[in-house]
Amino acid sequence: MAALPPPQTPALPPADAGRRRFATLRTVLALMLREMSTRYGRTPGGYLWSIIEPLGAILVLSLGFSLLIRTPSLGSSFLLFYASGYLAFDMYQTISNMVARAIFFSRPLLLYPAVTWIDAVLARFLLNSLTSVVISVLLFSGILTVIDHRGTLDLMPILEAMGLAMLLGLGVGTVNCAIAGLFPIWEVAWSIITRPLFLASAILYLYEDLPQVAREILWFNPLVHITGLMRSGFYSTYGATYASPVYVLGISLVLLAFGQILLGRYHRDILNS
Structure with missing residues (x-):
């Protein structure tokens, strides 16, 4: 007698699948609002400190190096030169650090079945990515206005650098x-x-x-490619031919996949530790 085929799991009806996606979106938004109120709402100045911190770093770098050298390596503005390198790095670092502590930050809420580790990671990634983008836009706009920059901006490499910085931060985090x-x-x-x-x-x-x-060694640092892409968008005479978005994308996706495998396998052990 022929063996019966194993029963197949019925697919979710479209309505149930839509409700599940809506529940995930609602959970992520709730986690984002919780972090906004916890991280920024209880601090005097709130989001203002997120702007002052990178601005202060850029001002210190610009002032310090302007006393040592006459002009920066590109253009004539120290503010724009260091901002175009620092803000991309700061975006990566902020996202990676915040995502790395996503489960620890949301540990009490992860005990509820409706909240998953994916929700916690995604909420921190989205909130800090949006915050970093807004801060970068505000600072770049202010710097370009102050220095009266008349060059032509190329938005494509700037957006590409920001996207790669966010993705790399997510993978490492x-x-x-x-x-x-x-x-x-x-x-x-x-x-x-x-x-x-x-x-x-x-x-x-x-x-x-x-x-x-040094170039042969540092080429393998994906952040070198990101800063090069960012600067090529602000300086029309700078090509950054060494920069490889494919390399950064590959590194980021491999790290992200590896991190998802580890969290999928061990997230319960992490919560119970």
């Missing part, structure tokens, strides 16, 4: 969220390992100004 949840010491170790990253991401200089040996 997801992996760190899983590893730090399993091994808490990893958070401290990662901060020590990545401390030289600011100096190795072509923020204070141009990649082309480095010796050949």
Whole structure:
């Protein structure tokens, strides 16, 4: 007698699938609003500090280097040169750090069946991405107005650099969220390992100004490609031919996939630790 085929799981009706997607969207929005009120609503100044912090860093860099050298490596404005490198790096760093602590931040809510680790990661990624984009637009607009920039902006590489910075931050943050949840010491170790990253991401200089040996090593740092793309959008004479968006995209997607696998397998262990 022929064996009966295994029963198949019935597909969700379109109405149930739509309700599930709406419930996920509502959960993500609720988590975003919770973080906005917790992180910014209880601090004097709120979102103002998110603008003052990168602005202060750019001003310090501009003032310090203007006392040492006559002109920046590109153009004549120290403000624009360092802003075009720093803001892309800051966007990556902010998103990766916030996503890395998504489960820890939302741990009490993750005990409810309606809230999943994907909701927590997605909420932190979206909120901090939108915040970083708004801050970048405000600061770039203010700097371009102050220096009376008359060059032609190329929005495509600027948007590409921002998108890659956000995706890389999501990938690195997801992996760190899983590893730090399993091994808490990893958070401290990662901060020590990545401390030289600011100096190795072509923020204070141009990649082309480095010796050949340094260029061959730093090419593998995806942030070097992102800062190059960002600057090529503000300076029409700068091509950043070394920058490879495909390389950054590949690194980001591999890290994101690896982080999702780890969280999917170990998120319950992380919550119960």
